[in-house]
Amino acid sequence: MADSDVLDDDGRRDFLVKVTSVVGGAGAAAACIPFIASMNPSSDVLSKATTEVDLSGIPEGGMHTVAWQGKPVFVLHRTREQIDAMKNSNGGFQPEPDQQRVKQPEWLVVVGVCTHMGCVPNKEGPGWTCHCHGSQYDDSGRVVRGPAPKNLEVPPYRFIAADKLVIGEA
Amino acid sequence: MSNKIIQWIDHRFPLTSFVKHELTAYPTPRNLSYWWNFGFLAGFVLVLQVVTGIFLAMHYKADIAMSFDSIQHIMRDVNYGWLLRFMHSTGASAFFLVIYIHMSRTLYYGSYRAPRELMWWTGQGLLLLLMATAFMGYLLPWGQMSYWGATVITNLFRATPFIGDQVVVWLRGDYTVGDATLTRFFALHYLFPFLIIGGVMVHLVALHTVKSSNPSGIDLADKDNIPFHPYFTSKDFYGLGIFLIVYCTFVFFFPNSLIEPANNIPANPMQTPNHIVPEWYFLPFYAILRSVPNLVGGVVAMGLSVMVFSFMPYLDRSQIPGGAHFRPWYRVMFYLFVVDMLVLGYIGYIPPTDSSIIVGQAATLVYFTLFILLPYISRREEQWLIRRGLPPEVQALIVSETREISKYPKRRRRGDTT
Numbered sequence: 001m002a003d004s005d006v007l008d009d010d011g012r013r014d015f016l017v018k019v020t021s022v023v024g025g026a027g028a029a030a031a032c033i034p035f036i037a038s039m040n041p042s043s044d045v046l047s048k049a050t051t052e053v054d055l056s057g058i059p060e061g062g063m064h065t066v067a068w069q070g071k072p073v074f075v076l077h078r079t080r081e082q083i084d085a086m087k088n089s090n091g092g093f094q095p096e097p098d099q100q101r102v103k104q105p106e107w108l109v110v111v112g113v114c115t116h117m118g119c120v121p122n123k124e125g126p127g128w129t130c131h132c133h134g135s136q137y138d139d140s141g142r143v144v145r146g147p148a149p150k151n152l153e154v155p156p157y158r159f160i161a162a163d164k165l166v167i168g169e170a
Numbered sequence: 171m172s173n174k175i176i177q178w179i180d181h182r183f184p185l186t187s188f189v190k191h192e193l194t195a196y197p198t199p200r201n202l203s204y205w206w207n208f209g210f211l212a213g214f215v216l217v218l219q220v221v222t223g224i225f226l227a228m229h230y231k232a233d234i235a236m237s238f239d240s241i242q243h244i245m246r247d248v249n250y251g252w253l254l255r256f257m258h259s260t261g262a263s264a265f266f267l268v269i270y271i272h273m274s275r276t277l278y279y280g281s282y283r284a285p286r287e288l289m290w291w292t293g294q295g296l297l298l299l300l301m302a303t304a305f306m307g308y309l310l311p312w313g314q315m316s317y318w319g320a321t322v323i324t325n326l327f328r329a330t331p332f333i334g335d336q337v338v339v340w341l342r343g344d345y346t347v348g349d350a351t352l353t354r355f356f357a358l359h360y361l362f363p364f365l366i367i368g369g370v371m372v373h374l375v376a377l378h379t380v381k382s383s384n385p386s387g388i389d390l391a392d393k394d395n396i397p398f399h400p401y402f403t404s405k406d407f408y409g410l411g412i413f414l415i416v417y418c419t420f421v422f423f424f425p426n427s428l429i430e431p432a433n434n435i436p437a438n439p440m441q442t443p444n445h446i447v448p449e450w451y452f453l454p455f456y457a458i459l460r461s462v463p464n465l466v467g468g469v470v471a472m473g474l475s476v477m478v479f480s481f482m483p484y485l486d487r488s489q490i491p492g493g494a495h496f497r498p499w500y501r502v503m504f505y506l507f508v509v510d511m512l513v514l515g516y517i518g519y520i521p522p523t524d525s526s527i528i529v530g531q532a533a534t535l536v537y538f539t540l541f542i543l544l545p546y547i548s549r550r551e552e553q554w555l556i557r558r559g560l561p562p563e564v565q566a567l568i569v570s571e572t573r574e575i576s577k578y579p580k581r582r583r584r585g586d587t588t
Contacts, residue, residue, distance in 0.1 A: 070346035
């Protein structure tokens with residue numbers, strides 16, 4: 001017993017230093033969690049998660065921009081010609097059939113944030129043009145000219161009535 | 171009486187010896203040119219920014235519903251608020267101008283070489299802190315440029331592997347730049363200057379350990395060093411006078427020339443301005459970002475273009491003193507680099523067209539090629555210079571200073587502990 005109490009037991013000392021460092025380091029790392037987590041979206045920000053859109057006021061060919069989670073969402077009431085044109089093409093860089101991007105062909109719902117640097121594209125001619133770096137999207141929100149790498153995102157949404165949809169839940 | 175007070179303090183705190191060691195007897199090479207003023211000027215602008223910033227913070231409101239109007243309140247209602255704001259906004263540009271000249275001097279004269287690597291690296295850290303502080307401060311007026319600048323830059327973190335999208339949301343505290351982003355940027359914009367002050371202390375301790383470099387690039391003997399005070403305090407203050415003339419011209423006559431007109435429109439998350447430009451001091455790096463036709467590649471290239479300076483002590487293999495002064499090849503590379511930065515800055519400023527993208531890509535290539543070729547060119551240049559021989563007066567100076575230093579090794583660095 002007396003032998004193990006010797007002060008210059010290097011192995012024992014090394015072991016204690018290592019264990020203390022590990023426990024102390026783990027504790028310090030754990031203490032960082034609340035600080036890092038506090039920077040994530042707070043409950044009131046999360047509660048903005050869904051947005052209801054009234055479709056009755058949008059004429060055929062017209063578009064409304066609504067805010068969902070602070071982001072602009074384009075709700076486009078497409079004409080028959082637009083629907084036909086989109087059905088016949090498959091997009092550009094990221095081919096995707098139009099049917100997969102809409103729930104009802106008359107209504108296109110896409111997040112109005114350019115997939116390149118996050119600017120808001122403008123409705124110009126057929127489709128959209130992003131003025132920041134010149135990307136173009138068609139009337140299905142598919143990218144047809146770079147530098148944007150991806151199609152405009154389709155947010156989760158569902159129709160809750162004939163002329164009402166809610167964005168943010170599928 | 172004052173003597174007694176100083177004695178009382180000296181018993182408890184090394185006041186007199188500190189002033190003597192770091193100021194009145196601090197040995198400084200006698201041949202420093204005005205290019206050596208810019209470290210002091212950077213320190214001065216730092217103080218200016220902290221002081222004006224603290225007084226602006228007394229009137230500013232970090233809330234998306236109020237921030238834009240609180241700037242107008244500062245400009246119209248607060249006594250001398252317009253002056254404080256223009257001093258602060260002009261000061262940001264002045265800070266970068268002074269720092270870029272300070273860095274150019276270091277590159278030109280090779281001051282980053284041994285034993286001053288740590289000065290160069292702490293300086294690199296300070297540059298990053300300065301960039302972060304300026305970027306976050308630019309969001310606070312909550313104008314259109316503020317908003318979309320912050321949106322684009324926070325978006326760059328999407329390039330983070332695997333968790334890119336979560337990192338962007340975490341940085342913003344929201345799905346878009348919003349109130350949470352504004353308040354945290356304000357908090358950090360207030361904090362970072364104090365981190366910079368801490369970094370400057372480290373920078374200065376390192377400086378007072380290795381002492382200033384000088385235009386000759388030769389380690390000067392004691393007889394060629396003079397006390398910092400009064401010789402260089404007066405030289406620095408003269409330079410300060412020149413600086414203040416330029417600075418005040420902008421503050422009083424062209425304060426809006428450095429503010430994008432679009433920033434006089436309140437931030438609108440539903441509408442992006444047609445042409446987004448960063449502040450002038452970010453333009454070359456922004457041009458590099460845009461030159462790479464791929465998000466991750468662009469972000470990596472931009473990050474590398476800022477961080478590549480750190481490698482200079484290793485990239486430059488030449489031992490020839492005096493930096494570009496005695497090195498014709500390196501001098502050509504230095505001026506090519508400066509011109510390339512200006513080209514990149516211009517490309518970053520104009521809206522992208524097909525031809526400007528090509529020019530930007532060429533300039534980006536030149537930028538990195540200069541750094542990549544430096545180890546090879548500097549070694550070849552050193553061999554060539556040794557074969558050809560340095561100018562006789564430089565050769566003579568090296569010999570005489572070395573003899574002097576070896577004769578009086580102890581006197582060489584007066585005031586040093588070792």
